[in-house]
Amino acid sequence: MKRVYAREEFCAGCKLCEVHCAVAHSEYPDDIIKAFLKQKVKPTPRVLVEENQPISFALQCRHCDDAPCTKACISGAMQKDPLTGVVINDESRCVGCWTCILVCPFGAVQRDAGGHKVASKCDLCSTNGGLPVCVQNCPNDALVFTDELWGR
Amino acid sequence: MDYVIVGNSAAGIGAVEGIRSLDKAGRITLFSDEPYHTYSRPLISYYLFGKVTEDKMYYRPPDFYERLDVTARLGTRVNSLSTAEKELVLESGEKVGFERLLLATGGKPIVPPMPGRDLEGVFTFLKWDDVKALEKTLYPGVRTVVIGAGLIGLKATEALCHRGAEVAVVELANRVLSAILDEGAAGLVQESLAERGVRFFLENTVAEILGADGRVKGVRLQDGTELPCERLVIAIGVSPNTSLAQGTEVAVNRGILVDEFLATNVAGIFAAGDVAEGYDFLFRQRRVLPILPNAYKQGFSAGVNMAGGTESHRGGFAMNSIGFFDLPMITAGIVKPESSEFRELIHTDAAKRVYKKIVLREGKIVGFIALNAIDRAGILTGLMEKEIDVTPFQEHLLRENFGYLHFPKEYRQQELWKGVLKRERA
Numbered sequence: 162m163k164r165v166y167a168r169e170e171f172c173a174g175c176k177l178c179e180v181h182c183a184v185a186h187s188e189y190p191d192d193i194i195k196a197f198l199k200q201k202v203k204p205t206p207r208v209l210v211e212e213n214q215p216i217s218f219a220l221q222c223r224h225c226d227d228a229p230c231t232k233a234c235i236s237g238a239m240q241k242d243p244l245t246g247v248v249i250n251d252e253s254r255c256v257g258c259w260t261c262i263l264v265c266p267f268g269a270v271q272r273d274a275g276g277h278k279v280a281s282k283c284d285l286c287s288t289n290g291g292l293p294v295c296v297q298n299c300p301n302d303a304l305v306f307t308d309e310l311w312g313r
Numbered sequence: 314m315d316y317v318i319v320g321n322s323a324a325g326i327g328a329v330e331g332i333r334s335l336d337k338a339g340r341i342t343l344f345s346d347e348p349y350h351t352y353s354r355p356l357i358s359y360y361l362f363g364k365v366t367e368d369k370m371y372y373r374p375p376d377f378y379e380r381l382d383v384t385a386r387l388g389t390r391v392n393s394l395s396t397a398e399k400e401l402v403l404e405s406g407e408k409v410g411f412e413r414l415l416l417a418t419g420g421k422p423i424v425p426p427m428p429g430r431d432l433e434g435v436f437t438f439l440k441w442d443d444v445k446a447l448e449k450t451l452y453p454g455v456r457t458v459v460i461g462a463g464l465i466g467l468k469a470t471e472a473l474c475h476r477g478a479e480v481a482v483v484e485l486a487n488r489v490l491s492a493i494l495d496e497g498a499a500g501l502v503q504e505s506l507a508e509r510g511v512r513f514f515l516e517n518t519v520a521e522i523l524g525a526d527g528r529v530k531g532v533r534l535q536d537g538t539e540l541p542c543e544r545l546v547i548a549i550g551v552s553p554n555t556s557l558a559q560g561t562e563v564a565v566n567r568g569i570l571v572d573e574f575l576a577t578n579v580a581g582i583f584a585a586g587d588v589a590e591g592y593d594f595l596f597r598q599r600r601v602l603p604i605l606p607n608a609y610k611q612g613f614s615a616g617v618n619m620a621g622g623t624e625s626h627r628g629g630f631a632m633n634s635i636g637f638f639d640l641p642m643i644t645a646g647i648v649k650p651e652s653s654e655f656r657e658l659i660h661t662d663a664a665k666r667v668y669k670k671i672v673l674r675e676g677k678i679v680g681f682i683a684l685n686a687i688d689r690a691g692i693l694t695g696l697m698e699k700e701i702d703v704t705p706f707q708e709h710l711l712r713e714n715f716g717y718l719h720f721p722k723e724y725r726q727q728e729l730w731k732g733v734l735k736r737e738r739a
Contacts, residue, residue, distance in 0.1 A: 164732070164733075166729070166730055166733060167729065169726075211714075211716045211717055211718040212718070213714075213718050216718060218717075218718075218729075220716075220717060220729065223729075223731070229606075232327075232606060232609050232610050232613065233605065233606035233609070235353050235355040235356065235605050236353055236356060236365075236369070236372070237353065237371070237372045237373055237374075253369075254369055256356065256359050256364060256365055256369075258355070258634055258635070258636070259634045259636070259641055259643065259687055260605070260606065260634040261691075262634060262643065262687055262688065262689070262690055262691055263606075263632055263633070263634040263643045263645070263687075263690060263691055263694060264606060264632070264691050264694055265691035265695075266691055266692060266694065266695025266696075266698070266699075266728075267691070267692070267695070267717070267728075267729075268688070268689030268690075268691055268692045268716060268717075270691070271688065272688065307733060308732075308733065309733060310733055310734075310735045311730065311733050311734060311735055312735045
């Protein structure tokens with residue numbers, strides 16, 4: 162399956178991926194101003210930039226083949242779509258027990274700051290059907306969406 | 314192939330999914346003595362708290378059995394097992410043959426033979442029916458004693474407190490959550506629950522349950538203290554429910570003994586979940602690991618192996634994510650080592666109720682506590698599972714921003730580019 166990969170040598174650490182991700186998953190997915198000003202709680206990005214200059218890179222759910230979060234989930238909310246391979250958290254069933262945080266080796270599941278206490282993670286923008294917004298908006302093409310072999 | 318599964322919780326469901334990952338045609342029959350569609354046992358405290366409604370208790374969607382072509386015989390008790398005949402005998406006397414059997418019968422609450430345990434108002438806290446029964450009898454101010462300050466006892470305490478009960482907790486150990494926390498962390502958790510009005514009686518236990526007219530009216534502790542109460546919750550612990558294996562050729566220690574393929578010593582018979590005693594690779598011995606992630610994983614691997622695959626489950630270790638009111642914690646492995654071969658790294662901020670501890674052995678992480686600082690804790694779990702030597706970056710482990718950034722570049726890229734990174738040299 163296609164996943165998002167970060168080329169850390171091209172990452173400028175600007176965190177625009179975080180901004181666009183937060184907006185796309187907010188109550189105002191098409192309006193960056195409203196997303197940050199009108200929503201009661203600041204929207205949570207589902208991608209995290211790790212940074213300690215000169216190194217920086219974006220990291221989000223790897224949608225593991227053998228996803229430990231889906232196996233550990235106590236409510237059955239975290240499931241891997243058998244057709245697309247995308248790991249999705251059904252927020253209506255999530256109880257915020259954070260067992261996914263306990264088992265995710267990438268630290269890619271976050272607690273939603275939105276007050277409804279559910280696990281928040283990358284869904285590969287699967288509802289928009291196209292390129293994930295973090296990849297679309299990376300100004301230096303540090304993020305790639307691919308399933309092909311890459312050289313170093 | 315004829316598969317029979319006894320048990321309808323995480324291990325049983327994992328086995329169904331494991332079998333169906335390889336065998337779409339075999340006949341699967343699943344038995345449960347409870348009448349419910351598969352539900353999540355850890356959610357019962359959330360149910361009592363009121364965070365989860367009845368329709369959200371289910372572990373899999375309503376069409377689960379139909380979709381995976383499982384004959385679910387719910388509310389049907391299995392009485393005995395004959396390994397020679399390869400059949401089960403149901404409570405009704407009906408006999409059910411099998412080619413592959415999974416025993417996923419879970420655990421049962423430990424109830425010591427103390428006087429008064431049959432009084433009205435005394436409850437255990439393991440099944441949905443337990444909390445449904447308890448819930449009906451609650452009212453504001455009801456005085457409740459909880460025996461046991463473990464995971465189940467404190468989750469029950471949290472929910473009862475939220476429902477307006479006055480709760481006192483009695484615990485034999487010197488601290489709460491002694492299986493997953495050391496003294497430093499346990500003190501902070503106890504303090505936060507005490508602020509909600511919970512009273513604790515540590516290094517103490519209930520000697521006698523007091524009653525009048527068939528109802529509980531209090532408890533007398535070992536040290537003579539008497540606590541009046543109208544409700545009593547026994548949450549001392551859970552022991553493997555091995556009754557089907559007892560008296561058969563299936564080898565049982567504390568739990569049903571299984572190998573790395575979840576097979577018992579009898580061909581065709583497997584066990585998984587809270588009833589099984591598998592390998593713990595941190596303690597380097599066989600142990601019962603009664604936690605949901607372990608149950609599901611063991612069940613899934615058992616299912617694959619029952620269907621003719623070979624999925625080795627090299628063993629697990631204890632790991633828990635739990636929280637009480639606004640205080641979350643994640644812990645794993647050995648949290649309170651007793652010998653000098655271990656090293657401990659500790660960071661505390663008592664004012665913020667933050668406590669972080671990492672336990673190392675031979676350069677590898679073998680345990681940690683992350684209290685009120687749980688974000689990205691799974692990175693530590695991952696390093697434990699992969700048995701990575703963390704010596705090159707151990708000074709960063711306790712940092713708030715600890716992450717892949719601190720890994721050696723080659724290891725980082727290998728993990729983050731898994732599947733698509735072309736190696737320079739084969």
